[in-house]
Amino acid sequence: MRIGFRTAAVVVVSSAVATTLFFGSLENGNAQTRARYLPEYTADGQLLLPKDWHHWVYLGSPLTPNALNDGHANFPEFHNVYIEPESYEIYQKTGEFPEGTIFFKELQLTLPQQNPDGSRTEPSGRGYFPGPFNGADVTVKDSKRFAETNGWGYFNFNHHEPKAPMAKVKAKGECAYCHIASAKKDEVWTQFYPLLDK
């Protein structure tokens, strides 16, 4: 009986210690660390659609309206870009994107246009207003797996809904070349995202 208690105590203590690794504080407003979400692949190397990106850290929304791009933007139309939060935490400390970093770009159409430039007027003014989601693109950092494209893999999960459940990596000429040529830091467009460009 006494041994039983002792064993139980040890087990529970271990669990409590493990938990504190993930928790900073539960007080109002303090950030809490949680398990890092890492990329998941099928047996043949396709990337699974990442989970739970609406709870990731939002970085910014470049907007390329179809109406300003001959009716067919390459990425229609809002590009809502997120980073996996624990990778972001590491980036804040080190200034480098760690292996396994995932960026999620959810595309979103604008509400129907009232003007030739694609804009419309709402009570807040004339501009562009978010409409239906429209697929996603994802990049993953893995220096070994994606050595051919300088350490990042590029994936398209459709430019329409529903998003594909998995995606094959894109060839260098389809995505990576442009990131390599023009993105400010480590193939990431940090020039558009103040949180990454301090």
Next chain:
Amino acid sequence: MRIGFRTAAVVVVSSAVATTLFFGSLENGNAQTRARYLPEYTADGQLLLPKDWHHWVYLGSPLTPNALNDGHANFPEFHNVYIEPESYEIYQKTGEFPEGTIFFKELQLTLPQQNPDGSRTEPSGRGYFPGPFNGADVTVKDSKRFAETNGWGYFNFNHHEPKAPMAKVKAKGECAYCHIASAKKDEVWTQFYPLLDK
């Protein structure tokens, strides 16, 4: 000694149980619940700038470029809107915004224009690209405190940086009237945010 063990076991078990209230799972990608962030006020009723909104749930970015609004948009220019995550969790279950819900609208200027409509061209196309942050507006649901404005309080934390550390509630004629007149649900512009308009 035996009592000491028993006591220790009870304390640790309590701690472990408390923790599970906040944790669903630590497995890869599973959402974990955390403490709700509620509005904080000064003694004279000003709202403190909410903490940690970059870790909240992002909802969407209406964009009203200055160039399309006579050079001076009412809300310049991207309106990056977030909801406090635990309030969102409750909304998903109940379909109603609970008391204490906070919406955070961080304003963000566009990068310098190359065309009269405010747009510029980047490798992804012609459009609008996020630049410096530009202040914030916040709304808080509290049916008693803000009874005069139908249960929501409206606060401006500057339309420039740095954001104000605290803000007085706005009169009905400054913000609430427009939300009451045109926002789709409970003074919230759910028509622009698919996550709230399912």
